[in-house]
Amino acid sequence: SLTQRLTRTLDSIRGQGRLTEDQINTAARELRMALLEADVALPVIKSFIDKLKARALGAEITQSLTPGQAFLRVVQHELTEALGGTSEPLNLRAQPPVVILMAGLQGSGKTTTTAKLARRLKEDDKKSVVVVSCDVYRPAAIEQLRIVATGVGVDVFPSAVGQDPIQIAKDALAYARKQFADVLIVDTAGRTTVDQEMMAEIAALHAAVQPTETLFVVDSMTGQDAANTAKAFADVLPLTGVVLTKVDGDSRGGAALSVRTVTGRPIKFLGVGEKTDKLEVFHPDRIANRIIGQGDVLTLIEETTKKVDAEQAQKLAKKLTSKKGFDLADFREQMQQMQSMGSLESILEKLPGGAQMQAQLKNVNAEKEIRRTVAIINSMTPQERKFPDLIKASRKRRIATGSGVEVQEVNKMLRQFETSRDLMKKMAGGGMAKMLRRLGGKL
Ligand code: GDP
Ligand code: MG
Numbered sequence: 147s148l149t150q151r152l153t154r155t156l157d158s159i160r161g162q163g164r165l166t167e168d169q170i171n172t173a174a175r176e177l178r179m180a181l182l183e184a185d186v187a188l189p190v191i192k193s194f195i196d197k198l199k200a201r202a203l204g205a206e207i208t209q210s211l212t213p214g215q216a217f218l219r220v221v222q223h224e225l226t227e228a229l230g231g232t233s234e235p236l237n238l239r240a241q242p243p244v245v246i247l248m249a250g251l252q253g254s255g256k257t258t259t260t261a262k263l264a265r266r267l268k269e270d271d272k273k274s275v276v277v278v279s280c281d282v283y284r285p286a287a288i289e290q291l292r293i294v295a296t297g298v299g300v301d302v303f304p305s306a307v308g309q310d311p312i313q314i315a316k317d318a319l320a321y322a323r324k325q326f327a328d329v330l331i332v333d334t335a336g337r338t339t340v341d342q343e344m345m346a347e348i349a350a351l352h353a354a355v356q357p358t359e360t361l362f363v364v365d366s367m368t369g370q371d372a373a374n375t376a377k378a379f380a381d382v383l384p385l386t387g388v389v390l391t392k393v394d395g396d397s398r399g400g401a402a403l404s405v406r407t408v409t410g411r412p413i414k415f416l417g418v419g420e421k422t423d424k425l426e427v428f429h430p431d432r433i434a435n436r437i438i439g440q441g442d443v444l445t446l447i448e449e450t451t452k453k454v455d456a457e458q459a460q461k462l463a464k465k466l467t468s469k470k471g472f473d474l475a476d477f478r479e480q481m482q483q484m485q486s487m488g489s490l491e492s493i494l495e496k497l498p499g500g501a502q503m504q505a506q507l508k509n510v511n512a513e514k515e516i517r518r519t520v521a522i523i524n525s526m527t528p529q530e531r532k533f534p535d536l537i538k539a540s541r542k543r544r545i546a547t548g549s550g551v552e553v554q555e556v557n558k559m560l561r562q563f564e565t566s567r568d569l570m571k572k573m574a575g576g577g578m579a580k581m582l583r584r585l586g587g588k589l
Contacts (some may be wrong), residue, residue, distance in 0.1 A: 165205045165216055174199055174236030184400035184437045185369035191409045198224050206517035222434055229430035234412040236263075237386065240358040243276070243322040243330045247355065248380055249348050250363035252336035255391035255417050257287060258570060259363050260333040261294035262417065268300055273328035278303040279319035280311035280351060281335040291333050298422050301325065306435040310346060311335065312354050319355050332357070340378040347380045362413070363389045364405055372401035373408050380409045394424070399436040402428075429577055472567045474531040478523040480566075481516045522559050525549040534560060 174195050181191045202220045238244050246263065248256040260277055267273040277295045281287035283305045295302045303318040310486040315332050332355060337344045352360060362385045364372050379385065388405050393416045406413055413428040523531060525548030529537050535546070537560065546553045 165213060167203060169213050170199055170202045170217065173202070173214070177221060180438065181400065181403075181482070184403075185372075186332055186400035186437070187370050187373035187404040187408070189319050190373060190404045193241075193407070194224070194228060194403065197228075218438070220240050222431075223295055223440060225403070225434035225437060226431045229406050229433055230412050230428075231430055233308040233427050233429050234414055235427075236267075237413060238271070238273075238329070243318065243327045244318065244328060244359070245355045245357040246331045246361060247348075247352055247357035248331065248333050248361055248363055249383055249385070250336055251340070251365075253334060254362045254363045254365045255389070256336060257281075257294065257333050258289050258420065259361075259389050259391060259415070259425070260291060260331050260418055261422045262296055264295055264300040264329075264331055265298040265422045266425055267329050268298065274325070275300040275329045275331065276303055276318065276322040277301070277333060278314060278325045279305050279332045279333045280314050280331075282307050282309050282311050282314070282335060283335050287335070289524060300328065301561040306408075312350055315351050315355050315511075330355075340375060345378065345382045352383055352492055357386075359386045360384060361387050361389050362409065362411070363391060364404075365400060366390045366393050366399065366401040366416075367395055369401060373404035376405045376408045378412070385409055385411045387412050387414040389413070389415045389417060390428070394418040399433045402433045403437065474523050474526065474563060475528070477563045477566060478520055478531070481519050516580065518555065519548075519559050519562070522546075522551060522556055534563065 170377065177198070178191060178195060181194070182188075186194075196286055198221065201224055205216050205220050248260055250256050259280070264275045264277050267275050271528065277291060279288045279291040281291075282305065288305055288307070292302050292304075303314075303321050305314045305318075309385075311334070319330055332351065334348055334351060335344065360383055362376060362379050362383075364376060365374070368375070376388075388409060388411055390402055390413055393399065402413055413430075416426045416428050416433075418424045418426055443459055522545060525545045526537070530541065530545075537556075542553050542556045546556050549556075
């Protein structure tokens with residue numbers, strides 16, 4: 147991944163202060179490769195990197211960040227901005243019926259997305275929706291929309307092969323008006339490649355129904371071609387947004403950057419599957435991470451570097467990985483750190499291997515329980531913390547009284563400690579420990 151590459155290339159250069167031009171050029175070469183692999187269009191890569199270089203120059207390398215990580219942070223930030231910064235909702239602020247026009251190549255996912263949007267508008271926004279197919283070249287396409295739209299329970303305005311698509315759209319609009327529908331979604335025909343006739347037709351459709359939203363639907367797997375297609379559509383249509391489909395496949399999301407850069411229009415939704423519930427609101431930061439290929443690890447680093455005392459983390463990491471083992475004092479320290487890092491669950495979620503750990507530690511994820519655990523351990527002698535086996539019945543009673551809990555609570559806590567200790571042994575050298583070591587050390 148890009149993270150590994152940058153770590154290799156940049157982190158041999160131990161630097162403090164600010165990123166230098168040399169470091170940035172080296173890192174930019176790696177980034178270029180990563181963007182190419184993610185299928186971002188070449189001209190888009192070039193303009194993105196030029197802008198990025200300017201931003202990265204002088205970026206601070208703090209105590210806790212290596213040059214590689216400092217650079218990655220800039221990349222993550224700039225990429226998110228280039229993808230639009232924040233998510234942008236569908237615009238429904240117009241006299242109903244609000245018209246949504248779907249545009250894009252054949253097979254891009256227009257018909258599927260029409261049904262997905264209809265479902266979302268109906269179920270989440272409580273809108274009444276009419277859909278219509280203007281794909282008069284393929285009987286199967288009209289039938290396909292009828293089936294999926296009926297499946298989600300929205301009104302389908304009928305159309306047939308051989309009719310004039312412009313007239314169909316006008317009639318559908320009149321019908322939607324008469325029904326007092328909130329939204330009309332117009333599904334259109336597409337060719338396998340951009341051609342003049344199709345472009346003229348979609349432009350005429352646009353003029354006829356005056357849509358509030360003109361959505362360009364594009365298959366994220368088309369890679370380099372996505373940019374050219376987007377340009378062709380943006381040239382003839384005032385696009386208001388983009389739907390990127392098939393993001394559930396092997397797509398690394400590069401098309402998002404290409405299409406956003408070329409059209410300048412917000413990506414509003416992602417199609418993440420064939421079923422009608424597989425439509426997600428687009429979040430620029432998530433796709434940025436996907437393009438960089440590092441999941442949420444960067445976010446985790448940011449969150450934890452803010453909150454965790456690096457030295458303490460390093461100490462803990464050493465303990466976790468040392469042969470000597472993990473005692474109750476370490477367990478307490480770990481609990482306290484979890485507390486200061488925020489909700490245990492949200493942290494674990496992001497760690498490599500975290501899901502497994504999350505499942506195993508399910509019982510200790512409540513803040514209250516963490517506080518109780520800490521209180522119980524506080525009531526022990528240092529000797530007891532070091533050698534938990536010493537804690538027999540009478541000691542348990544004393545500890546319970548001292549921390550104001552029942553003896554069963556002490557037992558439960560000791561069992562949790564044991565589970566955790568076993569887990570730590572398993573994790574040593576892997577996910578958590580490595581993470582903490584990196585956080586604690588010269589990151
Ligand atoms: P249209 O020609 O633009 O109307 O495209 P369709 O809606 O007919 O979709 C073409 C194919 O892509 C169909 O087989 C869909 O099931 C599939 N498809 C559409 N969107 C998605 C998606 O988000 N994920 C996946 N995996 N398949 C999709
Ligand atoms: Mg279709």
